[in-house]
Amino acid sequence: MAFENRVDVDHPVHDIRTEAIKVFEEKGFPTKKDEAWKYTSLNALLKTDYSVFPKEESALEFKDVKKYFIHDIDSYKIVFIDGIYSSHLSQTSHEGLDVCLMSSALTKPKYRLIIENYFNKIAKKDDSLTSLNTAFSREGAFINIPKGKVVDKPIQIVHLATGKESSIMLQPRSLVVVGENAHVQIIERHQSLTENPVLTNSVTEIFTHKRGIVDYYKIQNDNQQASLIDNTYISQQQNSLASVHTFSFGGKLTRNNLQFIHKGEHINSTLKGITITEDKQHVDHSTLVHHATPNCESHQDYKGIYADRSTGVFNGRIIVEKEAQKTNGFQQNNNILIDDKATINAKPQLEIFADDVKCSHGCTIGQLDEEALFYLQARGIPKKEARALLMYAFANNVLESVKIPELKTRINKLIAMKLNVNIGFDL
Amino acid sequence: MLKIKNLHASVEDKEILKGINLEVKPGEVHAIMGPNGSGKSTLSSVIAGNEDFEVTEGTIEFLGENIDELAPEERAHKGIFLSFQYPVEIPGVTVTNFMKTAINETRRAQGLEDMPANEMLKKIREKSELLEIDRKFLSRSLNQGFSGGEKKRNEIFQMAMLEPKLAILDETDSGLDIDALKIVSDGVNRLKSKDNAVVVITHYQRLLEYIVPDYVHVLLNGRIVKSGTKELALELEEKGYDWIKQELAV
Ligand SMILES: Nc1ncnc2c1ncn2[C@@H]1O[C@H](COP(=O)(O)OP(=O)(O)OP(=O)(O)O)[C@@H](O)[C@H]1O
Numbered sequence: 001m002a003f004e005n006r007v008d009v010d011h012p013v014h015d016i017r018t019e020a021i022k023v024f025e026e027k028g029f030p031t032k033k034d035e036a037w038k039y040t041s042l043n044a045l046l047k048t049d050y051s052v053f054p055k056e057e058s059a060l061e062f063k064d065v066k067k068y069f070i071h072d073i074d075s076y077k078i079v080f081i082d083g084i085y086s087s088h089l090s091q092t093s094h095e096g097l098d099v100c101l102m103s104s105a106l107t108k109p110k111y112r113l114i115i116e117n118y119f120n121k122i123a124k125k126d127d128s129l130t131s132l133n134t135a136f137s138r139e140g141a142f143i144n145i146p147k148g149k150v151v152d153k154p155i156q157i158v159h160l161a162t163g164k165e166s167s168i169m170l171q172p173r174s175l176v177v178v179g180e181n182a183h184v185q186i187i188e189r190h191q192s193l194t195e196n197p198v199l200t201n202s203v204t205e206i207f208t209h210k211r212g213i214v215d216y217y218k219i220q221n222d223n224q225q226a227s228l229i230d231n232t233y234i235s236q237q238q239n240s241l242a243s244v245h246t247f248s249f250g251g252k253l254t255r256n257n258l259q260f261i262h263k264g265e266h267i268n269s270t271l272k273g274i275t276i277t278e279d280k281q282h283v284d285h286s287t288l289v290h291h292a293t294p295n296c297e298s299h300q301d302y303k304g305i306y307a308d309r310s311t312g313v314f315n316g317r318i319i320v321e322k323e324a325q326k327t328n329g330f331q332q333n334n335n336i337l338i339d340d341k342a343t344i345n346a347k348p349q350l351e352i353f354a355d356d357v358k359c360s361h362g363c364t365i366g367q368l369d370e371e372a373l374f375y376l377q378a379r380g381i382p383k384k385e386a387r388a389l390l391m392y393a394f395a396n397n398v399l400e401s402v403k404i405p406e407l408k409t410r411i412n413k414l415i416a417m418k419l420n421v422n423i424g425f426d427l
Numbered sequence: 428m429l430k431i432k433n434l435h436a437s438v439e440d441k442e443i444l445k446g447i448n449l450e451v452k453p454g455e456v457h458a459i460m461g462p463n464g465s466g467k468s469t470l471s472s473v474i475a476g477n478e479d480f481e482v483t484e485g486t487i488e489f490l491g492e493n494i495d496e497l498a499p500e501e502r503a504h505k506g507i508f509l510s511f512q513y514p515v516e517i518p519g520v521t522v523t524n525f526m527k528t529a530i531n532e533t534r535r536a537q538g539l540e541d542m543p544a545n546e547m548l549k550k551i552r553e554k555s556e557l558l559e560i561d562r563k564f565l566s567r568s569l570n571q572g573f574s575g576g577e578k579k580r581n582e583i584f585q586m587a588m589l590e591p592k593l594a595i596l597d598e599t600d601s602g603l604d605i606d607a608l609k610i611v612s613d614g615v616n617r618l619k620s621k622d623n624a625v626v627v628i629t630h631y632q633r634l635l636e637y638i639v640p641d642y643v644h645v646l647l648n649g650r651i652v653k654s655g656t657k658e659l660a661l662e663l664e665e666k667g668y669d670w671i672k673q674e675l676a677v
């Protein structure tokens with residue numbers, strides 16, 4: 001792939017990009033030799049020759065893509081088609097907040113200070129894929145919520161791929177700044193509309209100031225030829241609350257690099273996920289919560305259900321620095337393997353350097369409970385539905401913390417669809 | 428209604444049921460008693476279609492039809508209900524949703540539409556009142572954290588909802604306090620008719636004062652070794668099982 005001719009020398013972040021190119025050139029794509037990529041191989045994906053920019057802009061009608069939105073609520077929308085902003089499908093705002101585009105944030109003088117203060121500040125500079133994105137990304141969502149602003153409706157960021165290119169690589173880059181006491185809910189989705197291969201390498205940086213609240217929901221239900229590498233970095237200041245829920249049901253290969261960095265006391269971080277895979281799907285959750293300050297807590301709860309020959313990875317790292325006394329760090333990762341050929345590599349890593357902390361992790365890998373299955377069947381629930389009910393029951397506590405009811409309903413429907421059942425009540 | 432002929436069943440090559448013969452007719456109440464480990468729960472599981480047990484010989488007929496090859500849910504759809512000795516905890520599924528699924532799946536199997544929501548709620552309210560079940564229970568996860576007695580009462584609530592033709596109550600009385608025993612027995616009696624039948628498995632004669640059996644069977648080491656009327660239960664209560672074992676040895 002040739003990216004070199006895509007660099008814009010006049011760009012205000014030109015130096016950052018030049019530096020990033022160097023890092024990527026030096027490191028290249030990660031391989032299984034990298035500890036962090038031991039169980040996730042990009043080899044098969046990289047055999048495809050992706051175009052990195054569509055030859056032409058495409059238009060879509062909302063009615064044709066409505067189902068990829070949570071459409072029964074009022075929301076701001078930032079929509080991209082093949083990586084290019086679609087004003088037709090979007091509903092942005094500059095009234096009391098900024099819900100707009102990265103390209104405009106990077107070029108308009110009024111955002112210069114924000115870009116200087118936040119762009120590429122927490123994204124990992126020595127990470128090759130993050131660097132690749134830093135170097136070549138052109139577009140993404142820019143969300144700036146000023147101090148005290150409680151955003152009245154969720155923001156949906158939707159990346160659509162039309163399939164007009166026989167294969168395409170997308171590199172969205174987003175920045176979210178949540179001011180003091182501000183509150184925002186964001187729903188993000190990547191969706192390919194055809195079976196043409198798509199590889200998305202996304203980077204999102206989120207800054208949460210004092211007492212700010214951000215709830216971020218990722219719907220990963222793409223089709224079987226679409227792969228996603230999602231790099232999300234969250235920095236939190238004191239008394240802020242940040243949660244990320246990741247629902248991984250679709251896609252060929254999905255890698256979630258999710259990192260939380262603490263920069264103040266009394267911070268609360270929540271990382272939750274439901275993963276349901278089949279066929280040869282692969283989903284990798286690599287999380288890191290870096291407790292660098294005292295009196296903070298983090299809660300991780302990931303549930304995975306793997307069928308057929310699908311594979312999963314859970315790599316959950318918690319670092320507690322010496323200064324981070326009174327840290328509460330919890331991590332739970334429970335997995336069910338439905339078929340003999342499905343596998344999960346689960347690796348909790350706790351690196352604790354403080355002495356007065358409460359940290360725990362629990363990891364289970366099991367099968368469906370046969371006794372429970374018989375109990376349900378004995379009540380007239382057919383085996384397929386009984387299995388689905390048990391799988392749903394296994395995962396659904398993750399949904400309790402989803403704060404948007406319509407989103408919760410949608411996720412329930414996606415789960416029922418994924419499990420291919422109608423079990424007689426609204427999930 | 429239920430006809431069991433020479434039923435042998437084993438688990439992991441260990442034979443547990445060694446030739447059971449039992450016939451239950453509509454309108455009847457049968458009690459099965461017997462020492463721990465004699466095979467009572469195994470028998471009820473096998474009737475309900477638990478595939479952990481391998482039926483090596485014999486047949487089970489229900490309503491004139493051989494059900495040996497039927498899956499547990501198909502047996503349930505035909506009207507067989509098992510109240511479990513140890514009801515399974517299912518976190519994440521509420522009692523109400525579980526009941527909705529069970530009822531609607533049964534209706535679908537019978538070619539009926541799903542039960543309208545208001546009718547379902549009415550039925551749930553009616554049956555939970557019959558068993559004096561607090562409404563709070565209905566929105567809790569099925570059996571999770573329920574006390575022993577609450578689990579048993581919940582089993583009979585499910586029975587009341589599903590209205591089976593044959594109910595097998597495996598030690599439903601154990602764990603119930605005196606008042607609950609009465610409520611649950613009243614519930615069972617109220618559901619009783621000339622068209623359905625009940626098999627109660629119990630260790631205690633006391634339950635049989637409430638749910639009065641037409642026949643009492645003694646299951647010992649995988650066989651029904653003695654059958655009689657309700658007086659047999661009194662005799663067992665008084666003398667235990669040794670005398671039967673001795674009789675058999677002779
Ligand atoms: N899944 C199994 N695997 C191995 N052995 C089993 C299994 N299920 C039952 N058994 C054995 O079969 C025998 C009969 O058990 P069962 O539960 O039917 O007894 P029971 O008459 O119901 O006893 P109780 O009065 O204690 O409830 C016991 O020895 C038991 O250990």
Ligand SMILES: [Mg+2]
Pocket residue numbers: 467468469512597598
């Ligand atoms: Mg028993």
